[in-house]
Amino acid sequence: MERALREHIIGWVVERAEANGGFVFREELLSFRHNGEKLPVIDYSRGIRNPRALSATLSIVSSASGPYDDVESEDGLLHYAYRSGDPWSGDNRKLRVAYETGMPLLLFRKEVPNVYTPVAPVYVVDDRPDERAFVIALDESFRFFGNLDTLSEEKRRYAQRLARQRLHQPAFRTRVLLAYETRCTVCRLHHGSLLDAAHILPDGHPDGAPTVDNGLAMCKIHHAAYDQDMLGVTPDYRVQIAWRLLEEKDGPMLRHGLQEMHGQTLHLPRRPRDRPHRDHLAHRYETFLQGV
Numbered sequence: 001m002e003r004a005l006r007e008h009i010i011g012w013v014v015e016r017a018e019a020n021g022g023f024v025f026r027e028e029l030l031s032f033r034h035n036g037e038k039l040p041v042i043d044y045s046r047g048i049r050n051p052r053a054l055s056a057t058l059s060i061v062s063s064a065s066g067p068y069d070d071v072e073s074e075d076g077l078l079h080y081a082y083r084s085g086d087p088w089s090g091d092n093r094k095l096r097v098a099y100e101t102g103m104p105l106l107l108f109r110k111e112v113p114n115v116y117t118p119v120a121p122v123y124v125v126d127d128r129p130d131e132r133a134f135v136i137a138l139d140e141s142f143r144f145f146g147n148l149d150t151l152s153e154e155k156r157r158y159a160q161r162l163a164r165q166r167l168h169q170p171a172f173r174t175r176v177l178l179a180y181e182t183r184c185t186v187c188r189l190h191h192g193s194l195l196d197a198a199h200i201l202p203d204g205h206p207d208g209a210p211t212v213d214n215g216l217a218m219c220k221i222h223h224a225a226y227d228q229d230m231l232g233v234t235p236d237y238r239v240q241i242a243w244r245l246l247e248e249k250d251g252p253m254l255r256h257g258l259q260e261m262h263g264q265t266l267h268l269p270r271r272p273r274d275r276p277h278r279d280h281l282a283h284r285y286e287t288f289l290q291g292v
């Protein structure tokens with residue numbers, strides 16, 4: 001029963017997030033209903049949600065800059081500090097039930113006030129009274145790995161890869177889409193589910209950090225065109241379409257979607273610090289020029 005309800009809630013949150021572009025609004029999470037009754041998915045004021053009807057914690061909120069002690073550690077696992085008060089009762093008791101029963105829960109990364117990137121399901125995979133923390137993993141398999149203090153190199157790499165795919169990349173997409181008010185920087189398409197956060201300098205490049213100034217909100221077509229150097233962006237924010245595409249003759253998508261974008265100026269975030277870094281653009285534009 002409880003597991004089915006949790007899976008239903010997780011499915012609902014994931015669906016909402018997909019429709020929005022990878023994030024959910026606080027209002028949506030507070031308005032969730034089950035059998036006609038309100039069942040908020042996050043707490044009104046605290047970083048943990050323990051509905052009375054559920055034996056184990058439903059959701060936790062993590063914030064890189066907020067008033068929480070949580071740490072995303074190097075090993076790709078989240079060290080979630082015990083809630084204040086008695087370690088054996090209240091919130092901590094319900095987190096421990098999640099640990100003992102393996103119930104899936106939701107992790108919400110707070111990116112800006114009232115907007116969260118959901119990561120679900122996640123699992124409580126260790127209880128560390130001496131550290132006063134629970135260890136949260138993005139994959140159930142970590143429950144069965146034994147001592148997580150001494151993870152093998154292979155499992156550590158697996159955890160890091162999961163953290164990148166399921167935590168850091170989605171969080172990057174949320175921050176970039178919010179900065180661009182959920183519009184493609186090239187064509188202004190305003191459908192979150194059709195938008196990505198493109199990296200200017202690729203992930204893995206020494207300066208390719210997942211920060212908003214190394215990102216561009218782009219629709220799926222423009223993102224793919226950018227990654228394949230069919231579309232370039234100059235350091236002064238102009239769109240360039242590769243010559244080979246400009247000379248081609250084809251239907252309306254090529255004409256309106258790509259050729260007519262040639263020479264247009266990007267639609268940029270309002271806040272200067274969110275705008276693409278000109279050095280990053282310049283660096284990337286050189287690669288584009290080599291391809292045309």
Ligand SMILES: [Zn+2]
Pocket residue numbers: 184185186187188189218219220221222
């Ligand atoms: Zn577009």
